[in-house]
Amino acid sequence: MTTPEIILHNYDTSPFSEKIRLIFGLKKISWASVEIPVIMPKPDLMPLTGGYRRTPVMQIGADIFCDTQVIIREIERRFPTPTLFPAGNKGVMWSVGMWTDKPFFQASVAVIFGGIGDAVPDDFIKDREQLSGNPFNIEAMKSAVPMMRDHWRAYAGWIEDQLDDGRRWLMGESPGLADISTYMDVWFLQNGFPPAANILNEFNLVNAWSERVSGLGHGDRHEMDASDALEIAKESTSTTETKEDPFDPNGRKPGDMVSVSPDDYGRTPVTGELVASTAQEIAIKRTDERVGEVVVHFPRAGFLVTPAK
Ligand SMILES: N[C@@H](CCC(=O)N[C@@H](CS)C(=O)NCC(=O)O)C(=O)O
Structure with a gap:
């Protein structure tokens, strides 16, 4: 069987998504891109994820990674x-991701959307309010911009x-996850609201490094229609093996019905039957009429797992 x-x-x-595209670049991976909408509804994504709406989602056959x-x-x-x-330094690299994905990302959101200000479209604002469960308050973001610029500058x-001993990449002489996770916020600022990127003017090493990270490219990308991706899921069988986790502190085991949701935003729970779990990952099986049986994978840190019927 060929690998899907x-x-x-x-x-x-x-x-x-840029973070993942650059990882494809670093590893020279060939991949298919399905374009999904920036705001809900996402009718061709929901059959795969069972309700998880955030971006990106990776699909390999009938295995879905959120x-x-x-x-x-x-x-x-x-x-x-x-x-x-x-x-x-694997453990440290994962925890760097918690900084880049949460406080650094939130500072970027405030500087970008506070900067764009009244030009942010209404349907986008409404969608992001639904996503977070809180007001997407442009006025508040505008007034927070000076403070968030300070945070952003401190992070830069x-x-x-990290670069000031002359190294080319954050962890030494080869690029890795630390570079790509951290660059995500630099890329977001440079592309989301270019005038705000003047925060970077004083950081010559960061500017040179960011060009190197960007140069990793996106691997070998080609476009795919959402309908083809759904068809692939339907024709495939998950390769995730059922596996009991002997150390699960809550006694969860394959066959249990559980709901999984992010603990921060986009918290729609996804319900299914537990197939496998570890300290870092949980995989649940669910069925949808458009794709048949799929196995959906989530991280453990930053996610909530609760019993379901
Ligand atoms: N912790 C998530 C965060 C993903 C995230 O916040 N993605 C943004 C877009 S870059 C999002 O989902 N926005 C709402 C949407 O696309 O519907 C991850 O690492 O994948």
């Missing part, structure tokens, strides 16, 4: 060379500090 294609459901302006944490883990497992961890200063 890697499919990334994404849109071009999505920073979290959140860049499990996407990255799966890419590294399938394509170990060149590694995303050229200097080891950390990148500059």
